[in-house]
Amino acid sequence: MLQVEKVNQFYGGSHILRDLSFEAKLGEVTVVLGRNGVGKTTLLKSLMGLVPIKTGGIRLDGRDIHKLTPYERVRLGVGYVPQGREIFGRLTVEENLRMGLASKPGGTPVPGELFELFPVLKQMLHRRGGDLSGGQQQQLAIARALAAGPKLLILDEPTEGIQPSVIKDIGRVIRLLADRGTMAIVLVEQYYDFAEELADQYLLMERGEIIKRGRGENMKAEGVREAVSI
Secondary structure, eight states: OOEEEEEEEEEEEEEEEEEEEEEOTTTEEEEEOTTTTTSHHHHHHHHHSOOOOEEEEEEEEEEOTSSSHHHHHHTTTTTEOOOOOOOOOSBBBBHHHHHHTTSTHHHHHHTTTHHHHHHHHTTTSSSSSGSSSHHHHHHHHHHHHHOOSSSSSEETTTTTTHHHHHHHHHHHHHHHHHHTSSSSSEESOOOHHHHHHHHHHEEEEEETTTEEEEEEGTTTTTTHHHHOOO
């Protein structure tokens, strides 16, 4: 579903992403790991079109998208959950979810499945997003990204600042979405145990490069935990 080929990205004179290449397949969770400052969030922003790449290619379902705007990528099937959630605090839960439908025709209903995935959102449909707990806001951010039915879901540290019970709920939803086989998921995560549990494929980054990659079931044997904790 997603093909990234020799992507390079710069901030000023700093070379942030260096010849990054990988694929994310339908039905799989691709986990990107690495210490702070290695370029993980920049990679996700590049996939979403929030920062331009200098060289290389990004293809979604065979189509070159690296020159498209973020809203054009959304229309083609990219969903993005940014670090820090970035929900609209003054809008209600329902209004936030409708923002996720901005690329759809007017009057498109909020998919009922979102409330099956995250029942708490139905209970709080008319509450302002800013009044929700951190975990509830994270669930809202994921549901908003899912509202348009993406083929590629990008999540940037969804467990950050979230209580353990909600982390389990979020992990369950991510696994469920992947197992359906209709979506590719790219997940940046600092919480190693969460990442290891979900990963079908892992990519370990250091200084803007992928220095190790493999299957999720091999992360322990291949010393990934030790590599990210150094």
